[in-house]
Amino acid sequence: MQEVAVVGVGLHRFGKAGDAIVGNKSVTELCRHAVDMALQDAGISWRQVQAVSAASSRFSGGKGWGLNGNDVVEDLGSTGVPVYNLSAGCAAGGNAFNVGWSLVAGGVYDVVLVVGGEVMPKGMIQTAGTEEVTDPEFLRQRCVGIPGPAFWSMLARRRMHEFGTTEEQMATVTVKARRCSVGNPFARFQQAITLGDVLNSPYVSNPLRLFEICPVSNGAAAAILCSPQKARQFTGKPVWVAASAVATLGFDDSLPRNLAGPVPTGPSYHTEVMGAVRKAFERAGIGPRELSFTELQDNTCYYELAYPEEWGLCEPGEAEHLVEAGETAPTGRMPINPSGGFVSFGEATTAMGVFQIAEVTWQLRGQSGARQVPDASVALAQTNGLGGNATAAILKR
């Protein structure tokens, strides 16, 4: 195995279909913008890319078959490069990064493009849509009726029961996230909001409110990964991948993802996420308290409270106090999502894992302006997605 460097990153600012940011741009147009930016950042040309690892979308482009990487290659110029299209729900971008990393680390290629982009459908995302009684998701929706955010609100409600978390404390997480997004040129929302704004927004799934749940967005992200030898040719300041890990959930996972499961004997948490994050810490030889900051998947404010505790970044039940004390802000002792996170960007599902790599890279280079984590030297990026997929990457200077 050889070291892997991130030498270039790019984003298309996130927005809502039809707005002034993304308008009616296709996923291919969004990706082209992000890839051009990443190539320019790396100082290389498209023809130097030896392979493409692409997050594949079920929503848009990809010829209806999730062949989003092929769309990108056609658009940039068909050089005949191998393309890996990867599907893992909201973890697809993280998966694409992991496969890109594996290809370079294993010495198969020297220069790999990782890309993810999304044009999301309007409104609540529907499941498969088939009315098959053999489809567990159909049964969940027909027999119970579980809107997407209900899963998150079940977890939030349980945390309120276990730790006495208040709705004000959860709202404070969102206020912090939106404050980070001010001045981030790539965030969809770039304005701070108040505690009152959050608490006055309607419940989407009580106890979670509209401003506490990330909306869907359109956007794209790209990263160029390189072998050490190539990296030294391209840039004087590469960012290094200390670890990249992927995991799926364990049989002992007892979160209410399906209609039913065994009553657990231990605690209930995201086992796929724990699996990926633990592996990343082990492989990097870096402990959870050594991180300069973390970019984690905050589909809702709950995760900014639960994940740092589950991963050992802080003690169980401590997260609310750290948030209130400002310790999760970029200048705090446990910065979480200095980018503004999913709550400020909205979720362009397959782009998210790559968007995190872009933010981490800029932070580690010291290029993040007002949201810069002082002297950032090592950071964790984490995604999870439908099907029990999770990814974790640790990057360092």
Place this chain on the structure above:
Amino acid sequence: MSESVAPAVAGLFVADEHGVRVLGAKCEACGTPYFPSVPVCHNPACPGSRMQPCGFGGRGVVWSYSIANFAPPPPHKYDQPFRPYAIAVVDLASGLRLVGQMVDPPEAVTVGAAVELVIDTLYHEQGKAFTTWKFKLV
């Protein structure tokens, strides 16, 4: 005239002299409960799948819950006008952690509350009441 009644999906639950149960399966080799039923045990530590049909009912405790403040998209069906409902995750004494709607109004539901499995109407269509399993505070 009594309303005609049918299950929203046939074969998933039953109410008889033994009470209300959802119809799943249990692996006799490792004890893992399943609902709906699966043909083969999914437990990677199972010494060898031995699936038997098994019903799960009775009482349980609310592990957590959420409230559907807005109607879920199809294929969910509901009566107009939409009324918010609680969705409970219940740890049944019979060993199954089961998700279902609450009969009771959302404000009445709490984590840790004792509930029992019941059959209740989910929606009406063409003069028929379609039913599903739900939980009710005891």
